[in-house]
Amino acid sequence: MQTVRLSDNKEGIVAAARILRDGGVVAIPTETVYGLAASAYNDNAIAKVFSAKGRPQDNPLIVHISSLDMLNEVAVEIPKEAEKLAEAFWPGPLTLVLKKSENVAQSVSKGLSTVAVRMPEDKVAREIIKQSCLPLAAPSANISGSPSPTTAEHVLADLDGRIDAVVMSGSSNVGLESTVVTLSVSPPTLLRPGAVTVEQLKKFLPDLVIDKAVLCEPLKDEQVASPGMKYKHYSPKTELFLVEAGSEAFVEFVNGKTDCAAICFDEDLDKIKTKALCYGSVSDPKTQASKLFSLLRKTDTLGVSKVYVHAPEKSGIGLAVYNRLIRAAAFKVITL
Numbered sequence: 001m002q003t004v005r006l007s008d009n010k011e012g013i014v015a016a017a018r019i020l021r022d023g024g025v026v027a028i029p030t031e032t033v034y035g036l037a038a039s040a041y042n043d044n045a046i047a048k049v050f051s052a053k054g055r056p057q058d059n060p061l062i063v064h065i066s067s068l069d070m071l072n073e074v075a076v077e078i079p080k081e082a083e084k085l086a087e088a089f090w091p092g093p094l095t096l097v098l099k100k101s102e103n104v105a106q107s108v109s110k111g112l113s114t115v116a117v118r119m120p121e122d123k124v125a126r127e128i129i130k131q132s133c134l135p136l137a138a139p140s141a142n143i144s145g146s147p148s149p150t151t152a153e154h155v156l157a158d159l160d161g162r163i164d165a166v167v168m169s170g171s172s173n174v175g176l177e178s179t180v181v182t183l184s185v186s187p188p189t190l191l192r193p194g195a196v197t198v199e200q201l202k203k204f205l206p207d208l209v210i211d212k213a214v215l216c217e218p219l220k221d222e223q224v225a226s227p228g229m230k231y232k233h234y235s236p237k238t239e240l241f242l243v244e245a246g247s248e249a250f251v252e253f254v255n256g257k258t259d260c261a262a263i264c265f266d267e268d269l270d271k272i273k274t275k276a277l278c279y280g281s282v283s284d285p286k287t288q289a290s291k292l293f294s295l296l297r298k299t300d301t302l303g304v305s306k307v308y309v310h311a312p313e314k315s316g317i318g319l320a321v322y323n324r325l326i327r328a329a330a331f332k333v334i335t336l
């Protein structure tokens, strides 16, 4: 299959919408990461998404909408809290898990009675949804397991020849996938941290709890609230370790190693003697988030067998950065 490159102007948006209406799959930009979109009403189109990504069959998809009217098409019995969260954070990087409407194809939610929904902030994404008049199911547009794509080039590196089209737009400015909160259980539970932080959510959901899979490795065969949490994720081919340490201890540790590279904070770059990539200032988790997936893709070009990553703070957006890194490192943490 030839993957058509579409521009992110009016013409490209109309062409993308037409392919989606015809049951095709199109990679589209969003502010979090690029998504691989298909009609949320079409089981056949959803099957193509799973097959292009090599996605495990029990991992459900997020449905993207462009208006609150569309929310009522895909979810039912919407609680008051959802309306308040939508008002505060949509359009934006927050996904709500709600009771599913019969309209949504069974294969989107993989047999669950719930559906995950978000309204993206990216204008091109919203315009494609609007023009297609369809809610779009869209997982990250990468091969399952590899780092999520924050540029159209990342999408093509994984999926060229496997999907109908890609809308070539700019870099995703958040750089990490949306925050996922389920309101279908009591108390409401954070399933995946993202740019909308726990601290922000607690103003609306004072009894919010954090699912244990956010920071811990699920046991084999354990039932998890969000199936995506149990798979190996975001991994480059190079072996990755997350290092919890102060600045001096981290620098001393990596300088004592051979055949390795470091992913460090800007402040430490000058002191590190091995190959090093920096992912922002220690106090700037927003920049760390926006650079992370690009850096993880780069690690395989460094020609080393191990990469040590200096662990970020676990608060604010830092919690999301930590959550992705601990999975990229297959839960291998070195504490100094």
Ligand code: TXA
Binding pocket: 030, 032, 033, 034, 035, 036, 059, 060, 061, 062, 093, 095, 097, 109, 112, 114, 115, 116, 138, 139, 140, 141, 176, 177, 178, 180, 182, 191, 192, 225, 226, 227, 228, 229
């Ligand atoms: O930022 C994002 O959310 C991006 C862009 C494209 O919007 N999409 C994305 O999709 O990250 P994906 O498929 O890579 O991650 C979806 C996550 C998975 O962890 C999945 O298990 C969870 O959402 N999920 C989807 N439906 C769910 C449901 N009904 N209940 C619980 N978790 C659900």
Ligand code: MG
Binding pocket: 139, 140, 148
């Ligand atoms: Mg993904």
